[in-house]
Amino acid sequence: xxxxxxxxxxxxxxxxxGDTPLLRLDDVCKTFRRTPVLDGVTLxxxxxxxxxxxxxxxxxxxxxxxxxxxEYTCEGTVTVDGLAPRRHxxxxxxxxxxxxxxxxxLGMPVAELVRFATGVSGGDGARVAEVASRLGLDLAAxxxxxxxxxxxxxxxxxxxxxALGRDCDILVMDEPAANLDPQAxxxxxxxxxxxxxxxxxxxxxxxxxxxxxxxNRVVELDRGQVVLDDHVEDAVELAGTLRCRVRAVRADDxxxxxxxxxxxxxxxxxxxxxxxxxGPDRLRFLAMLSRYAGLLAGLSLExxxxxxxxxx
Amino acid sequence: MGSLWLxxxxxxxxxxxxxxxxxxxxxxxxxxxxxxxxxxxxSRVMGFAGLTRLLIVYIQICMxxxxxxxxxxxxxxVAGDREAGVFEYLLSLPVPLAAWYWGKMLGRFLxxxxxxxxxxxxxxxxxxxxxxxxxxxxxxxxxxxxxCLAWCFLGIGMAISAVxxxxxxxxxxxxxxxxxxxxxxxxxxxxxMIREHLPPELVVGLALANPLQVFRTASMVLFDPQLxxxxxxxxxxxxxxxxxxxxxxxxxxxxxxGSLCAALGFAAFRRGDLP
Numbered sequence: 001x002x003x004x005x006x007x008x009x010x011x012x013x014x015x016x017x018g019d020t021p022l023l024r025l026d027d028v029c030k031t032f033r034r035t036p037v038l039d040g041v042t043l044x045x046x047x048x049x050x051x052x053x054x055x056x057x058x059x060x061x062x063x064x065x066x067x068x069x070x071e072y073t074c075e076g077t078v079t080v081d082g083l084a085p086r087r088h089x090x091x092x093x094x095x096x097x098x099x100x101x102x103x104x105x106l107g108m109p110v111a112e113l114v115r116f117a118t119g120v121s122g123g124d125g126a127r128v129a130e131v132a133s134r135l136g137l138d139l140a141a142x143x144x145x146x147x148x149x150x151x152x153x154x155x156x157x158x159x160x161x162x163a164l165g166r167d168c169d170i171l172v173m174d175e176p177a178a179n180l181d182p183q184a185x186x187x188x189x190x191x192x193x194x195x196x197x198x199x200x201x202x203x204x205x206x207x208x209x210x211x212x213x214x215x216n217r218v219v220e221l222d223r224g225q226v227v228l229d230d231h232v233e234d235a236v237e238l239a240g241t242l243r244c245r246v247r248a249v250r251a252d253d254x255x256x257x258x259x260x261x262x263x264x265x266x267x268x269x270x271x272x273x274x275x276x277x278x279g280p281d282r283l284r285f286l287a288m289l290s291r292y293a294g295l296l297a298g299l300s301l302e303x304x305x306x307x308x309x310x311x312x
Numbered sequence: 313m314g315s316l317w318l319x320x321x322x323x324x325x326x327x328x329x330x331x332x333x334x335x336x337x338x339x340x341x342x343x344x345x346x347x348x349x350x351x352x353x354x355s356r357v358m359g360f361a362g363l364t365r366l367l368i369v370y371i372q373i374c375m376x377x378x379x380x381x382x383x384x385x386x387x388x389x390v391a392g393d394r395e396a397g398v399f400e401y402l403l404s405l406p407v408p409l410a411a412w413y414w415g416k417m418l419g420r421f422l423x424x425x426x427x428x429x430x431x432x433x434x435x436x437x438x439x440x441x442x443x444x445x446x447x448x449x450x451x452x453x454x455x456x457x458x459x460c461l462a463w464c465f466l467g468i469g470m471a472i473s474a475v476x477x478x479x480x481x482x483x484x485x486x487x488x489x490x491x492x493x494x495x496x497x498x499x500x501x502x503x504x505m506i507r508e509h510l511p512p513e514l515v516v517g518l519a520l521a522n523p524l525q526v527f528r529t530a531s532m533v534l535f536d537p538q539l540x541x542x543x544x545x546x547x548x549x550x551x552x553x554x555x556x557x558x559x560x561x562x563x564x565x566x567x568x569x570g571s572l573c574a575a576l577g578f579a580a581f582r583r584g585d586l587p
Contacts, residue, residue, distance in 0.1 A: 066400070066585075066586075066587060069403075069404045071399070071400065071403055071404065071585065071586040071587050072585045072586070072587075073583075073584065073585055089406070089408060089409065090406045090407075090408055091406075092406075093404065093405060093406035094406040096404070098401070098404035098405075100397075100400055100401050100404075102397055103401070104396070104397055104398045104400065104401040104402065105396050105397065105398065106326065106398060106402075107326055107329045107330065108322060108325040108326045108329065109325065112321070112322060112325040113322075115318070115321075116318050116319070116321070116322045116402075116405075117405055119314060119315075119318040120314075120315050120318055120405050120406055120407040121405055121406050146329065159401070172404075
């Protein structure tokens with residue numbers, strides 16, 4: 001791409017429409033020990049945008065998110081609905097639900113974390129518990145448990161529940177579904193579908209295929225610069241599912257285990273497997289299947305329409 | 313106020329589960345049990361008897377243990393959380409930075425002071441139950457002096473923690489601060505300076521500037537101001553200030569130092585990158 005910035009009209013779309021962008025980064029620079037991690041990033045994000053923020057490790061994704069959250073000081077201008085996140089910290093962060101890539105190593109009980117998070121953001125513990133329950137995490141059962149001792153998936157579910165269990169109109173998520181099993185991923189996509197009409201989303205990932213079907217716009221960072229800002233076909237229902245049948249040339253234990261993790265059930269002596277795949281998860285599912293390409297005799301994927309329930 | 317108290321609770325919940333707190337509580341509880349078990353309340357040494365003698369010994373032990381314990385554990389507070397990646401998440405929540413910083417300090421203060429006070433209170437209750445006379449005035453003033461000492465070193469610890477970029481640097485700096493203050497306690501460097509005929513104003517000024525020395529002088533004055541126990545600089549201060557003056561200074565000065573350091577730490581914390 002020889003560092004040329006490939007832009008569509010997305011970045012200026014909001015301004016052209018006479019609408020102030022919800023999030024605006026203007027010539028944002030951030031340097032650590034003379035090494036620039038953000039180098040003149042300019043980005044306008046309109047209401048309703050669902051953005052995949054992609055790039056390799058060290059591209060500047062996390063730094064950009066931290067500038068947006070007001071956690072980093074930086075050169076240039078960052079505004080959220082016209083407000084500087086650092087100066088108007090509370091008003092800005094009340095509107096942002098954040099899910100980090102790495103859960104914080106907190107030793108406190110789960111109940112204490114939920115009490116703090118809902119207390120400072122004016123949220124409701126019952127709503128957090130409800131979202132957690134939908135994701136498959138029983139908060140009542142783990143409330144006395146130390147957060148750090150939860151499994152990776154449980155931590156991720158709790159952080160997602162805290163972010164989605166309150167009324168925020170901006171979701172910033174760093175690899176949010178990385179630790180979730182396929183069933184929980186499907187519920188997560190359904191939860192995103194429920195808020196997509198009122199929430200602007202910024203989903204960070206180092207792999208586009210992980211998040212491509214969740215978003216309507218892709219921003220790629222490389223060495224602190226925006227190198228791609230493009231529209232994505234927005235035809236996939238976030239809550240949609242695909243009925244899937246996989247036929248194998250022979251039975252294989254590893255293959256059966258992999259499909260079992262996706263909730264598939266086998267028949268015909270392990271040669272036929274049926275299941276449901278969440279719509280936005282199809283690339284991930286195909287990537288899993290590609291590891292067993294030699295075993296595949298046939299594959300069918302059929303649109304099952306939007307569903308709120310878990311994939312089976 | 314809500315965010316401040318929520319943060320304080322959060323820090324307490326986090327601290328109470330740590331190993332340092334278990335050791336810390338064990339040290340102070342253990343010291344009192346040891347003093348009681350060794351029959352200190354029944355002995356009479358240098359005119360002190362009953363709980364008064366226990367209080368004197370306990371306060372001297374607190375002076376040795378409390379500052380270094382508070383410093384070493386507190387300096388890891390901000391710097392440690394930053395390095396562990398706790399800030400990235402918790403400071404993405406809409407908690408004001410002032411509420412976060414001062415709430416952490418308040419929570420830490422309660423966690424630090426509770427074992428010290430509970431140990432003292434347990435000793436007083438035990439002495440009262442055994443029919444010993446409890447010196448309530450000395451008990452109350454000692455408690456106030458310990459509160460001020462704890463606040464002072466908590467403030468210094470928070471300042472170091474906010475400025476240092478890593479827990480290791482913060483721990484090293486805290487240890488140096490503690491060592492310097494310890495060196496300038498009356499019986500060590502100040503005694504030497506007097507012997508070397510340095511101007512008394514300088515010696516007394518240094519003694520008055522050192523919160524450890526101020527605490528030591530005030531706690532000694534509380535019981536029995538004698539040159540042999542107090543040291544030369546403290547005796548000069550007593551001569552100039554009087555008993556009440558020293559006690560008031562001993563209460564106010566450490567609080568002022570702690571608050572000033574904590575405020576400087578907050579300014580540094582608020583100005584820089586958070587995670």
